[in-house]
Amino acid sequence: MRILMVHGINQENKDPEELKQTWIKALKLGFEKAKLDFPEGLTFDFPYYGDLLLKLQSNYEAANKGAEYNLKSTSPDTDTVLSLQEKILEEMLKDTDFTNLELEPEQPAIKEKAIYNHMPFLALARALDGKRYLGNLSLVIFTSVVAAYLSVNLIRHKVDQKVHSHIFDDTDVVIAHSLGSVVAYNVLNAGKKGPVNLKLFVTLGSPLGLMRVKAQLETPVKFPPCLSGKWINLYDPKDMVSLYPLDAENFNVNPEIDNFKMENNSNNHHDISEYLSDPLVASYINKLYVDRKKS
Known part of the structure; x- marks a missing residue:
């Protein structure tokens, strides 16, 4: 059985093999939690694009200061990467309770959502960055990288090309985290x-x-034509990146995606090891493995 693993952002300047082993270790833990034997003979492909994405984004921004990104939206409030970044932040933060947010002395007090009318979203995100309940998840960095990948054809093409080079005829499973799920899709x-x-x-x-x-x-969104089996999606409602299930309301495809709410107990509720070690992931992979051995 062959498994493709697609990582998310904030992976630049890291060792690809160490990252790959982190993913495999988390998956093995999931099998332990599910009380299942880890399958023998699995092949793992791990396309590393962390440094490539950082280089492409940095080069583009240096060469195109103030330039508009190639956005598909025709709305005048999403013409630039900065405005797209703010709109993504707006979605991510709209259900956040700021009542008990602990700010540094120099930061303005935030007591209600009406702060949106008084403080730009990027400033709000910077105020939130580094707070305990966000841990090491930087909203500013996350949204800027996502916006760059989505809206710059060269960046998207190069990253997609890197991942596609690790897809083979016999790839059975694709596991993707964070921005990696957008790339894989x-x-x-x-x-x-x-x-x-x-x-x-x-x-x-x-x-x-x-x-x-x-x-x-590309519209309309669709179920991958090469996928003959299930698409499962694990999300934590406290994870500001994956606030919503990929259901008919938020991501309407046919067949429907199987969504599972879970608790990601990392400090930012977004950590890959917490997601990947969920026994549900192991149980789905194990079923495929067992069925393969029977056939």
Whole structure:
């Protein structure tokens, strides 16, 4: 059985093999939690694009100061990457309770959601960054990287190309986290040579349900044509990246995606190890493995 793993953002300047082993370790823990034996003979493909994405984004921004990004939305309030970034932040923060937010002395007090009328979203995100309940998840960095990937053709093409180069005819499972779920979705729907018979697509902490993210995808959104099996999505409502399930309301595809609410107990509720070690992921992979051995 062959499994493709697609990482998210904030992975630059890291060792690809160490990252890959972190994912495998988390998956093995999930099998332990599910009281299942870890399958023998699994092949793991881990396309690392962390440094590539950082370089592409930095080069583009240096060469195009103040330039508009290639956005699909025709709305005048999303013409630039900054405005798209703010709109994504607006979605991510709209249900956040700021009542008990602890701010530094120099930061203005935030007591109600009406703060949106008095403080730009990027400033609000910077105030939130580094607070305990966000941990190491930087909203400013996350939204800027997502906006750049979605709206700059060169960046999207190069990242997609890197991931696509690790898809093979016998790829059985794709597991994707965070921005990686958007990348994997684009690659699987690109119409290029892909898996002959993909059996399982697993998205973890995915921002695909955000309206401003979805608006930048090819429309209408669709179930990957190469996927003959299930698409399962795990999300934590406290995870500001994956606030919404990928259901008919937020990501309407046919067949429907199987959504599972879970608790990601990391400090930012978005950590890949917490998502990937959920026994539900292991149980789905194990079923495929057992069925394969029977056939």
